[in-house]
Amino acid sequence: MxxxxxxxxxxxxxxxxxxxxxxxxxxxxxxxxxxxxxxxxxxxxxxxxxxxxxxxxxxxxxxxxxxxxxxxxxxxxxxxxxxxxxxxxxxxxxxxxxxxxxxxxxxxxxxxxxxxxxxxxxxxxxxxxxxxxxxxxxxxxxxxxxxxxxxxxxxxxxxxxxxxxxxxxxxxxxxxxxxxxPNEKSQAVRLAREQRSESQSVRALLNPSSVAVIGVSSKGPSVGGRVLTNLRDGGFTGRVDVVHPSVEEIDGYRTVRSIGDIEGRVDLAIIAVPAAQVLDVVRECGPAGVKALLVVSSGFAETGSAEGAERQAELLSVARSQGMRVVGPSSFGLINTRADTRLNASIAYEMPPAGHLGLFAQSGALGIAVLASAGRRGLGLSDFASAGNRIDVSGNDLMQYWIDDDETHAVGLYLESVGNPRKFTRIARQLALRKPVIVVKPEVSAFGVPPGHRVRETRTSPAAFREMLRQSGVIRVGNVHQLFDVAQLVINQPLPKGRRVAVVTNSDALGALCGDAALSWKLEVTRGPVALAPDADVESFRDALVAAFEDESVDTVIASFIPPLISGGTEVARAVAEVSACYDKPCITTFLGIHGASEALTATSPDGARVVTPSYPMPEDGIRALAAVTNYAGWLQRDRGEPLAPEGIDRKGVRAMVRRVMAEQPEGRDLTGDEVAEFLGLAGISVWQSIPVRTSKEAVAAAEKLGFPVVVKSIAPEVRHQVASSLRADLRSPLAVVEAFDALAERLTQFGDDQFVVQSMATPGIGCVVTSSEDPLFGPVVTFSVSGPPTDLLDDVGYRIPPLTTSDVSDLVSSIKAWPLLDGSHGTAADRAAIEDLVSRVAILADENPEIAHLELNPVSTNPTGLDVLGARITLAPHSLRQDSGRRAMT
Known part of the structure; x- marks a missing residue:
């Protein structure tokens, strides 16, 4: 700065x-x-x-x-x-x-x-x-x-x-x-420009025509030396320059004294010097015209020291001030397997085989684990990137690049932290519409953020992040093993068109295991399990498989076998591969005790394409992967919905009121009851009048003003969700009001409660809660739940992160387990359209006004003909710059 x-x-x-x-x-x-x-x-x-x-x-x-x-x-x-x-x-x-x-x-x-x-x-x-x-x-x-x-x-x-x-x-x-x-077109233009720019910046990292390595030791093995060797052995097609201040040649490469002495442009500088020397090297790179930096050096914020954190912050500042992007520090490296590049700028011992899976990991240790797992599975990669401490280039940038990359058919991300969830969900959704995105991510918490990662602290529930991933269409898995289980399927097989499966096996016990696993993952077993005899020949296996694939009630075939008594196991595997290659339906397999089956599961389709049928050690592994992919295919088939556009929202009036309140009290405050009614009224939300009362006499006066019947209720935070103990309804006389007030006052004395209101009696219905809170990490988080025990005791709350579409809102409303209480399954149905309209208005208010620290509509009484907002609270507060706002900015 x-x-x-x-x-x-x-x-x-x-x-x-x-x-x-x-x-x-x-x-x-x-x-x-x-x-x-x-x-x-x-x-x-x-x-x-x-x-x-x-x-x-x-x-x-x-x-x-x-x-x-x-x-x-x-x-x-x-x-x-x-x-x-x-x-x-x-x-x-x-x-x-x-x-x-x-x-x-x-x-x-x-x-x-x-x-x-x-x-x-x-x-x-x-x-x-x-x-x-x-x-x-x-x-x-x-x-x-x-x-x-x-x-x-x-x-x-x-x-x-x-x-x-x-x-x-x-x-x-x-x-x-x-x-x-902003309108729909201007927002689309902004996002498209952002995607092209960030994709281009990653292209310079993964497809350099010239690389400079700084930090190769002339006295023995070193990290820089390992990277240099890998560049050579990997067959990098571009120019390699080695920078060393005192020797003229290293490992067959002529050296230059400084990066400024290199003739011609340097696309990527790989820095492997001690941490204390990194900043000096970076300061030389800018004037030399270097486009991007890969810092494999460690000794920055990951050490947990103040010195390391300061060094890391200065590294980012210096690099950005000179127009350069940075991968790292403490990065495991970058890999591009394409024949026209062959870049292995990493400390991996072997170049992974070329393929169509793009992989991103953050820490070096996990980078090693991810590459090793890919190698054992025989999965070819298009690219691999390790972000290290992720001070600049992140998974968001790599996803922007992979959106348009035809060589990458699926993407795997191992995320230890997410610095900008709003941007992540926006980009991930765009990418997932084109190709599968598989994510390994621990729960969001203060314990899950590695040292060195720049992440704002979150105050929301981990459920918000889970819902954000689901909303984005990504396939979330529990570990690297499951990531590659899913990758094997989506890289090699078509997506299932539905949840219906056939099970073909030669063991009753194995068939039962497959059927139970399928049902546990909410798949439908519509054919089988078909168990062939132990002495069945290859043609019997082939006929059973053809029948399963030809069955119109089957979307996916699950084939699991133990060693047959007559035919060889590899012959059966070959038959499975040949049959599977002829159909536009996915197939997963398990071959227990059959050696060499995996190698035999490759065949040629009628149009000449090479098709691999994935095999899993146990049926449960494959079926779990199949269920995840089936859910993703279902997400693709869903209606995306339209941008929210409820009528009657005075956006200018809302902004003017926010600015007025914040100008009067810059530290923010709770809005008064009248202000809440005015504010929500500008958004087309009507709130029932509540009259605060402190005595039974005041309660009677309020009831006579509103007209009987009325409700007396406590609005104390400790009991506001406990309808049975904090409210007395259908009071039709002054005496009833006095008795209700006195009973509540006596009952709630333990809470020191003197916060009571009187309100007109609403149409009987089921109470719901709609909230929005501004989170430092996620930005606005909108929730929906049924009031009372589902919210207070069971944490049955749905979360979504705006901006939302009409489909997002509909999905939010029906995502809670208590939704059957509202859809008519257990009585009278609530007015779903009215609920979705209310949630939409709250989502728009939250998305467009980051000063809304907290907004709560509670209770919202729903009934078959509409709803009534009986209580509302709003807190305005100053906001830090929201990530992924209406202007392009790197985080």
């Missing part, structure tokens, strides 16, 4: 700072402009071409006046906002807006100036995204700009951003105008 930011005034909007990936995969830093940028601004202007200056200022201004520089660098960050993009200490772009017509005016004039050397690299698009997000926060509704007709690049920045741009040509100038509120 630069000095002028460190010494910034108190009103400096530090949350606007962001590192961003540009179109070519390089990194730039975006931050608000400041008075100390004056000299940088002069340098930037002096380096611009005459054409660029004229297009920006409509005049040939050779040098900015001191007065202009002062005006440009002194802004209030509200009515006048300016951002600069930097690489190193140089400005590469400036974006600004000036509000037109006063503090509350809806329009602002926007302008950009991009360095000639960075034009065409997406700097203007990034600036527009950030300015639009800031403008919306400050109450700006639209941007306007005057552009010369020949400034086609700037016109494209506006028109290609996805906004509805209106143009007018007058007096030789094109005036443009557009609303900056």
């Amino acid at each position: 630069s000095d002028e930011v460190e010494s910034a005034p108190a009103d400096y909007p530090r949350e606007w700072e962001a590192d961003v990936v540009l179109r070519d995969g390089s990194v730039a830093h975006v931050r608000p402009i400041g008075p100390d940028d004056a000299e940088r601004l002069h340098r930037f202007h002096a380096a611009q071409s005459e054409e660029s200056i004229y297009l920006r200022f409509f005049a040939p201004i050779k040098r900015l006046s001191d007065r202009d520089v002062t005006r440009f660098t002194h802004v209030d960050h509200v009515e006048r906002v300016a951002l600069v993009g930097l690489v190193g200490d140089d400005i590469i772009g400036i974006g600004r807006y000036d509000r037109l017509g006063g503090p509350d005016a809806p329009s602002a004039e926007v302008a950009f100036n991009i360095a000639d050397s960075f034009q065409g690299r997406g700097v203007g698009s990034v600036m527009l995204e950030h300015l639009a997000a800031i403008g919306a926060e400050n109450g700006v509704a639209e941007f306007v700009a005057d552009v010369l007709p020949q400034n086609r690049k700037m016109i494209q920045v506006f028109t290609e951003a996805g906004y509805d741009v209106k143009r007018n040509f007058d007096d030789g100038v094109i005036s443009v105008r557009f609303e900056i509120e």
Whole structure:
């Protein structure tokens, strides 16, 4: 972080700072402009071409006046906002807006100036995204700009951003105008640009044309030496340079004294020097034009020391300030098995075979375990990446790359931590729609985060993360062994079209084992178990398999065999492979006590493709994998739904109220009852009036004001969910109100409870709870549950992380175990449409207003004709910059 930011005034909007990936995969830093940028601004202007200056200022201004520089660098960050993009200490772009017509005016004039050397690299698009997000926060509704007709690049920045741009040509100038509120198209454009940029940055890591190795010892074995040997033995097709300060040749490679002495571009620098020397090497890499860094050196935050943490933070700062991406530190390395690259920039002893599984792991130790498991299974890899301490490049980046990679057919991720769950679920969902994503992830907790990983602390339940993965369509497994069980199936077989299975075997006991396992994983056994005789020949096996595959009531065939008495086991395996290759249905196998069966399970399909039928040591392993893949196939077939769009939400009114409350009390506070009703009313949610009372006399007065019948209830946090002990309903007279109040007051004395309200009697129904909480790690987390014991005692709560679609909301509502209480299975059905509408409105409020620290609607009384929100609480609080917000930013 630069000095002028460190010494910034108190009103400096530090949350606007962001590192961003540009179109070519390089990194730039975006931050608000400041008075100390004056000299940088002069340098930037002096380096611009005459054409660029004229297009920006409509005049040939050779040098900015001191007065202009002062005006440009002194802004209030509200009515006048300016951002600069930097690489190193140089400005590469400036974006600004000036509000037109006063503090509350809806329009602002926007302008950009991009360095000639960075034009065409997406700097203007990034600036527009950030300015639009800031403008919306400050109450700006639209941007306007005057552009010369020949400034086609700037016109494209506006028109290609996805906004509805209106143009007018007058007096030789094109005036443009557009609303900056994100719409479906502008959001899609932003996400597509982010994906292309981050994919390109990973491409430079995994497909380098030139590699420099720094840290190879001339005196004996070393980590750097191991990487160098692997590069050579793996057959890397690019150029390799070795940097060493004192010797001229190492292991047959001529050396250079420093990375700056290398002729030509260096795509990837592999750093294996002691930790204390890493920063010096990184500082040399930037000026030398290095694109990306792989740091295999250890001795950073994973040590648990303050010194290691500081060194790691500085490594990230220096690398990003010079436009470089970083894998590591303490990384196991990178591998690309494709014939045109053959990159083994790792400390693995063998290059894994080429194939179609992309693998990502975080720690080095787990990297070794993952590669070893892949080798034992004979699974070929397209790529492998170990993030180490994950200070920069993460699983999110690799997923962005694999989205468009035709050589990768499935992805496996071993995640020890997730630094940005909101972004993870968004990218994982996009990737899972194209190819299976298999995830090994321990539960989210303070104990599960390895030393050195930058992760915000979460306050939500681990169930939220489980639901996030399910919502994303990923296949979650318990360990590396299960990851490869699933990978064997999805790489080699078609996806099942349903849950119906056939079991073919030659052992009654084995058939029963397969059938029981299938049922336990909620698969349907629609054929068999068919048990052949122990002395059956190969043709009998073949006929039984063909019959199973031909059965229209079967989606998957499970074949499990013990050694036959007549035929050889490998002959049976070969028959299974040949039959399976002829059908577009998956098949899994188990061959107990039959040696060589796995090698015989390869055949050629009628169209000439090589087909491998996966085999598992025990039927339970294969059936567990099959169930996971079947669930994934079902997720693919589900309706994705539409973006939430309930009518009657006054978004501007909600934002204005949030800004008003936070301006009055910056530390935040609970909203009053009247404010809660007003706030929810702006979102189209009506809350029943509650009158606070402290005595039975006040309770009677409140009841007479509302009209009988009424309810008296406690709103004390300790008992608010315990309906039976905290509420008296259907009170139809003053005497009934007095008796109810006195009974509750006496009963709840132990809680020191004097928090009572009187409310009109609602239509009888089942109580539900809808909440949203802003979590430091996950952002907004929306929940739904049935009030009372299902919530309080059984933790039967559904979780989802916005933004949600209509299908997500429907899935949330029916995900709880107590849903049968509401769907009519055990009595009268609740109005599902009304419930989903309410959850949708809460999800939108939570997604668009990170200041909503907590929102709770409780109880929500549901009935066949609608619902009544009988109680509500809202707490607003200042928020740290939410990860994966409406502007591109690296985390």
